[in-house]
Amino acid sequence: MSSRPRTLYEKIWDAHVVERRDDGTCLIFIDRHLVHEVTSPQAFEALRLAGRKVRRPELTLAVPDHNVPTTARVDDAGNPIPIVDPQSAQQLAALERNVADFGIRYFGAIAREQGIVHVIGPEQGFSLPGTTIVCGDSHTACHGGIGALAFGIGTSEVEHVLATQTLLLSPSRTMEVRVEGSLGPGVTPKDLILHIIGRIGTGGGTGHVIEYRGRVFEEMSVEGRLTVSNMSIEGGARAGLIAPDDTTFAYLKDRPYAPKGAEWDQAVAYWRSLQTDEGAQFDASIIIDAAEIEPTVTWGTSPEDIVAIGGRVPDPADFADPAKQEAARKSLAYMGLTPGTQIRDIAVENIFIGSCTNSRIEDLRAAAEILRGRTIADGIKWAIVVPGSGLVKMQAEAEGLDRIFIDAGMEWREPGCSACLGMNPDKVPAGERCASTSNRNFVGRQGPGARTHLVSPVMAAAAAVTGRLTDVRELQREPA
Numbered sequence: 001m002s003s004r005p006r007t008l009y010e011k012i013w014d015a016h017v018v019e020r021r022d023d024g025t026c027l028i029f030i031d032r033h034l035v036h037e038v039t040s041p042q043a044f045e046a047l048r049l050a051g052r053k054v055r056r057p058e059l060t061l062a063v064p065d066h067n068v069p070t071t072a073r074v075d076d077a078g079n080p081i082p083i084v085d086p087q088s089a090q091q092l093a094a095l096e097r098n099v100a101d102f103g104i105r106y107f108g109a110i111a112r113e114q115g116i117v118h119v120i121g122p123e124q125g126f127s128l129p130g131t132t133i134v135c136g137d138s139h140t141a142c143h144g145g146i147g148a149l150a151f152g153i154g155t156s157e158v159e160h161v162l163a164t165q166t167l168l169l170s171p172s173r174t175m176e177v178r179v180e181g182s183l184g185p186g187v188t189p190k191d192l193i194l195h196i197i198g199r200i201g202t203g204g205g206t207g208h209v210i211e212y213r214g215r216v217f218e219e220m221s222v223e224g225r226l227t228v229s230n231m232s233i234e235g236g237a238r239a240g241l242i243a244p245d246d247t248t249f250a251y252l253k254d255r256p257y258a259p260k261g262a263e264w265d266q267a268v269a270y271w272r273s274l275q276t277d278e279g280a281q282f283d284a285s286i287i288i289d290a291a292e293i294e295p296t297v298t299w300g301t302s303p304e305d306i307v308a309i310g311g312r313v314p315d316p317a318d319f320a321d322p323a324k325q326e327a328a329r330k331s332l333a334y335m336g337l338t339p340g341t342q343i344r345d346i347a348v349e350n351i352f353i354g355s356c357t358n359s360r361i362e363d364l365r366a367a368a369e370i371l372r373g374r375t376i377a378d379g380i381k382w383a384i385v386v387p388g389s390g391l392v393k394m395q396a397e398a399e400g401l402d403r404i405f406i407d408a409g410m411e412w413r414e415p416g417c418s419a420c421l422g423m424n425p426d427k428v429p430a431g432e433r434c435a436s437t438s439n440r441n442f443v444g445r446q447g448p449g450a451r452t453h454l455v456s457p458v459m460a461a462a463a464a465v466t467g468r469l470t471d472v473r474e475l476q477r478e479p480a
């Protein structure tokens, strides 16, 4: 192994090379494979047809999340309630058959550990620093928040990993996003990543793995780091990474699948070596001043269409690039917005707090803190809180957060992807707006014709209280 200074990405990559090919591609060992119901059925079917087994079933974890309804899943007698939508029911049944046939660890729809695949990986200690993690899902980048090299793969690659526990890959370029200074009050990791995407654009990270560096990330909780890394894919990057540190180790210790005893100590000793070396070169570098970042929302139909809460809807003519002008015109037409409108004058009818970006316990605590003792505005027709996992839900209930949401007039649901993409019945009606803590504001993402404004959990809570996009700093209380 060379002694030249290496980035964190290069260290993880080098540690997983099974074979280097002459064309520069490498066969990479995959430590962890997460599986959900949408992108796995054809992969299992192909294995079945070829008469192949899953090579390392113990390195695979499956869970249904996209299609599960978020209304009650068991009746009063504790019996499972059948899923109404035939396609969803079929996908869940297929996953159940596949995990049984191939001997894969599985948290079923009514297991208390069930949840969004990117929430349960770190929560279970299944996702660990320095590992390679894949899933047939673009937001796999999320797990980079604990220092894992984690990325989404296609269904044929899912099949390859199931069969061989390896992938043939080309190395990525490296990009450093260095954030200097600290985040101000009311400014969250979600605002930070929206701001970063606004800066680099949705294509800015293409071909790169981003390492997020700087004191902001050292000071940030693991859950905040997961939020940031989660949206790396919206900046076009293959993956995101944040170097593991004592905060990461404290978060992972004693989790069900984390190493224990002497193995834990050995693991931590290794994880401590997973820092970018002094003098290591990145292929690209971006520097951001945290002090410039305000609570941020999206105005358009791309995650790069961001604006500070104090700002206005942009005029397409403001963009220099004619292609951007045209995209902005289309976005504004879809979003039903007029250039120059104050962001804080935009009324919303729907609130969604959830998704693999923002449905962990800290997200729910922060939103509940804004909603405590308040009620949602009259203009809000639908407001749901969807915890990221059954364990997050239990924890939130133990802390009384569910009561705060319900007393405010919101619905408290079962875990899953829900209105993040509306593959289940949770959809935003056409022409209506939603302040959403999810990660994509694409045309039709939350339902046909739905208009999404991406926000942080506290900003979603603030919008629920006032019925319009609102600067959460106006609603924050002095600490008691």
Ligand SMILES: CC(C)[C@H](C(=O)O)[C@@H](O)C(=O)O
Residues within 6 Å of the ligand: 038, 039, 066, 136, 137, 138, 139, 152, 421
């Ligand atoms: C359904 C799945 C393949 C998809 C993804 O890859 O990201 C979904 O999770 C999403 O967020 O759009």
Ligand code: SF4
Residues within 6 Å of the ligand: 065, 066, 116, 118, 137, 139, 355, 356, 357, 416, 417, 420, 421, 438, 439
């Ligand atoms: S919560 Fe949304 S972004 Fe995350 S995996 Fe589910 S659908 Fe994809």
